[in-house]
Amino acid sequence: MDALPLVDVTANAxxxxxxxxxxxxxxxxxxxxxxxxxxxxxxxxRLLSLIASHDGGEACVCDLTEPLALSQPTVSHHxxxxxxxxxxxxxxxxxxxxxxxxxxxLDALGGVLTTRHRAADASCC
Amino acid sequence: MDALPLVDVTANAxxxxxxxxxxxxxxxxxxxxxxxxxxxxxxxxRLLSLIASHDGGEACVCDLTEPLALSQPTVSHHxxxxxxxxxxxxxxxxxxxxxxxxxxxLDALGGVLTTRHRAADASCC
Numbered sequence: 001m002d003a004l005p006l007v008d009v010t011a012n013a014x015x016x017x018x019x020x021x022x023x024x025x026x027x028x029x030x031x032x033x034x035x036x037x038x039x040x041x042x043x044x045x046r047l048l049s050l051i052a053s054h055d056g057g058e059a060c061v062c063d064l065t066e067p068l069a070l071s072q073p074t075v076s077h078h079x080x081x082x083x084x085x086x087x088x089x090x091x092x093x094x095x096x097x098x099x100x101x102x103x104x105x106l107d108a109l110g111g112v113l114t115t116r117h118r119a120a121d122a123s124c125c
Numbered sequence: 126m127d128a129l130p131l132v133d134v135t136a137n138a139x140x141x142x143x144x145x146x147x148x149x150x151x152x153x154x155x156x157x158x159x160x161x162x163x164x165x166x167x168x169x170x171r172l173l174s175l176i177a178s179h180d181g182g183e184a185c186v187c188d189l190t191e192p193l194a195l196s197q198p199t200v201s202h203h204x205x206x207x208x209x210x211x212x213x214x215x216x217x218x219x220x221x222x223x224x225x226x227x228x229x230x231l232d233a234l235g236g237v238l239t240t241r242h243r244a245a246d247a248s249c250c
Contacts, residue, residue, distance in 0.1 A: 019170070020177035020226070023192065029167035029174075036170075039238065040161035042154035045144070049154075052145035052240070067148065101145070103240040110238030113164065115177070115228040 020115050035109050038085035043068055044078045048106075051088060051099050058100040145240050160234050163210035168193055169203045173231075176213060176224050183225040 024032070039045055046068055051059045065075050079099060082088045086105050091098045149157070164170055171193055176184045190200050204224060207213045211230050216223045 018177075019174040019231070020182065022174075023178050024171050024174035026167065026171070029170045033165050033167040033170055036161050036165035040158050040165040042151065042158040045154045045158055045161075046149050046151070049144040049147075049149035052143075053148050057145065101240075106144070106238045106240055110235040113231045113235030114239070115226075115231055 018112055018114060032109075032112055035085055035087075038081055038087060039109070041078070041081075043070060043074070044082055047075070047078055048082060048087065048101065052101045052106075056100075057103070058098055061097045061099065064099070143237055143239060157234075157237055160210055160212075163206055163212060164234070166203070166206075168195060168199070169207055172200070172203055173207060173212065173226065177226045177231075181225075182228070183223055186222045186224065189224070 039048065047064060050064055050067060051057065054063070061075070061079065064079070065072050068075060070078075079088070079090070083090050083099075086102060087109070088099045088101055091100070164173065172189060175189055175192060176182065179188070186200070186204070189204070190197050193200060195203075204213070204215070208215050208224075211227060212234075213224045213226055216225070
């Protein structure tokens with residue numbers, strides 16, 4: 001991982017306090033909006049999906065440029081945004097960087113919007 | 126409702142095909158990015174939360190301006206964006222407009238990011 005997550009949404013109370021439970025505080029709204037901005041882009045959503053659906057939820061950067069038909073610097077920029085938001089991690093192995101999704105971060109962000117929650121979700125908070 | 130949802134995410138296959146299942150198609154990524162853009166703003170997240178946490182998941186516009194300390198036109202603009210994305214509905218009753226969340230749309234959008242899904246979720250798709 002080459003950057004600390006800007007926001008640790010997995011440690012955020014919002015993970016178990018979806019929008020419907022209590023009005024969102026201003027600082028939480030700022031943090032969460034930053035996370036949603038990271039996924040509010042078609043290329044980044046496709047990158048996330050390419051990584052997540054790859055074997056083991058991990059993909060080499062060398063497999064991510066061609067499917068999107070974007071330049072390598074553009075793909076790198078988007079990957080950096082996703083890494084900075086804590087949604088993926090980056091690991092350098094020899095010549096190539098490998099990216100893996102952070103399921104807990106994706107689940108926590110998705111859970112902010114979800115109105116129906118399992119009564120007993122041990123993995124949450 | 127004064128506007129048709131721009132994207133009917135509840136009818137979208139992505140609702141039950143989270144990112145990890147299969148690489149996201151370009152057109153689905155465009156649609157979903159538009160939905161995430163609607164929530165990728167602190168004021169809109171707070172408005173969503175104020176409406177969702179209000180009695181019955183519905184709130185009068187007259188109750189939404191003061192908590193955010195924003196001007197009425199700014200609040201109206203954000204509410205229009207959320208309505209256009211199909212995340213809330215608007216109903217005029219006499220002098221005031223009332224806004225209600227669309228739980229199915231929020232659940233579907235949250236579900237796109239969620240990696241853990243209930244085995245049998247009858248309300249989904």
